[in-house]
Amino acid sequence: MAISESFQKMPLAGKVCCWLAGLQALTTLGLEISILVLVLKYIDVFSSWSSDKGVAIYFLLLVMGSLFGLFLMVGGVLNGDTIQIIGFCVFNLFAMSLGIFRYFQMQEWLNDNVVQGHPVFELVRSEMLASIGVLAGMTVVYGVLAYFLFNAFGWEIYKRVGADLKIRRMYVNYRMLVFLLKMDFFVFLGFAVSYIILILKSSDPEFAITVAFVPVTLFVLVLAFWGLRRESAATMWAFVFLLCGSTAYFVFKCARMYDPKQEAKYLTQRPMMTYYTVVSLAVITATLHQAVTCLANFGYGLKERIEITRGKRSDMEQIQDYYVNAAGDRRMNLDG
Template sequence: MAISEGFKKMPLASQLCCWIATLQAVTIIGLEIGILVYVLKNVENVFNTWSSDKGVAIYFLLLVIAAIFGVFLLVGGVMNGDTIQIIGYCAFSLFGMSLAIFRYYQVRSWLLSDFYDNVFQDIQGPMLASIGVMAGMTVFFGVMAYFLYNTFGWEIYKRVGADMKIRRMYINYRLFVLLLKIDFFVFVGFAVSYIILILKSSDPEFAITIALVPVTLLVLLLAFWSLRRESVMTMWVFIVLLCASTAYFVYKCARMYDPKQEAKFAKQRPMMTYYTIVSLVVISATLHQAVTCLANFGYGLKERVEITRGKRSDMEQIQDYYVNAAGDRRMNLDG
């Protein structure tokens, strides 16, 4: 009920974005289900052997999850007045579109090399339609993000005031939270792809890779807790673990091109290389933001965020906003 009431109170442009994002996700999911079902019916040995090309299933899974995750980002950003998350949704849409384009060329190469020309001709239309929907919606939401930015600009001002230093710290804070959400999608997507495409259940890495999913979630929750509490020690722990994950992805990427691993990666190398590069880019951005937010600890942002979340009393709020270090009442614009 509260969510429904909050939705009705949103500006018309915000409601329109939520409905269109949901419609986009439903359309993409419908197209992807149709593609997968058709391929499974008309192509042999998609899942029967370890060496078969199971990439189409992974593309389907990633695009479906990306569509759902995108709606989560946009609706959450709109309902919370989080401009950073809305802009992040536009960037995430670009990733989904690039994945759909990559999928098109990979599936075409796979089907044509295995003499399934007729199957490719039949699914070519839905694959191109999926790319077209993503491209059109990316442009649309890019334009809408501009209007939403103006709509929520006043909300950001009310939350953190006019102090430009606090505003910059708050933007870095929200950007780091956004990257933590995207990190989980990227890490889980890589783990699932690696398990299905590369590993056998008898491989020592199989159990380790599965265990990485809950471990990743715990590490990201640790980072979020550290950010909210401004805990220097635990944030440093997260930064060290993030550096370790960077080394892990670099190792995985190098291993793909090891001649001894040719049998495992022969068909899956392009897909896994692409996803590894995307993962490294996201990890690098997260590492940068983690260090930036760590440098901002102790400069008053925590108290401002607590005020916006209603965790501090009105008297504390008045003090923070209107009393300077000398004890004189001043407007925040005097900074």
Template structure:
């Protein structure tokens, strides 16, 4: 009985260590993805996306803290089996602890910057939408929905990639279905963004039904991760998978709610504001240049005022 148990613990440690490497790589990808979203938020002057990035950073902070215990378990099993040097954990623990500390400091700085940007972006929205409060609320709902789609993409794919790594039975139908979920997810989210811009009611209904299907999928995965018959398959990465699944389920509920609110705002005058052509931007730029030329005839103090 000792040999099978030893083989099981060895296999458990290898899978856990592999999953740990993947999750650390996924955390690095998360920060790169955040960097792209920061540029996108500043380009679009999307206050909601900036706030969402602060919340996402808090999520990555929790995710990094979770990895410390998971890596400790993997190193412990490998040490017992004489696979690695016993001093490995003592050498790596300080670096693993410093990761969430640095992320926490970065999150605090992001919150301060987000607070400073709020007034600047609010003025831009005022110039873009005008003083119509109802139209501003509709535009705000649209901004929330688009921001949610961008965060959905990361957490959907993050969960799927982790799941693919721990699935050891490649002949099971669940494995190819999980792989197929990655491109399908990307297509669905891209279509969701296009359909809300075009105010397609039937298309949005189809997208919302797909959101409910995604919710059922993640609930099914959660049940399998804790069911007595299948929990052993997910044990090496159950902690991080549960974190991603719960965050994704919360995002799906928020996305469905905002999708319904966006549908309620269809055909009420918002579409021209979110589908401006390049020609209008170029015309606005030309008008700005003409204004600057005309202003060049007045004193510099008047220009500054």
């Protein structure tokens, strides 16, 4: 009920964004299923630990990306979160880049598979180009709509945190970290799934560790969100320490791909895995920076201001955020 009321009250640009995000997700899902079905018709992708499995991995990443993007856009619009809406536009560019990588790698993988005198790649070329085109075109549209939403939601941010510029900067940092925590889970999940299917075998010692990596990552990110909301310095410092460990892990994996002793294992998947690892490192680095920034903002009133907007503090606790003028009227205190 609350969601339907929020949808009715949102600006026209927000409604258009939600409908377009849903349409994009359905279109991408249809194209990706079509590509996978056409390839599976002629190639047994799962017959061996070969480069052909990259077809399935790209399918999984782009399908997960379309659903995750829909979650980002709808959540951003419903919450009036311009940071998440802009982040969705950046994420769309990332999904488009995956589509471009997929196009050139599948051209290399599938050109040797010929059916009735035509390479299998030719059967799926138009669908792959259409997928890239949809993501590119929609990103431009979202960029324009994001401008209108930024202006429309500016007043919402003002109502939440007031006119104090210092509090507003802290709130922007807070929202950026919340968005990056969501991105962290997507890139960690995508890397783990890709590594398990493309590189590892069930007999490898790393297999169980990488599988356990997914739920542990989810727990750590939820704990980080809790620590951010509660302004728990100990929890956030533990999260920063774990992020440093994750950075070392991804750097190690990237270096291992170019180790001559491991070359045979990684050679066919190295371009895509390298790109995904670099993107993951960029997201982790941004998260690390924002986590330290938010840590430095603890204790300066942001937590109390957010609790007021959510109705979690009593009227007596809110008195410090107001002053009484000569006429006896209570007014918002704008001094920072």
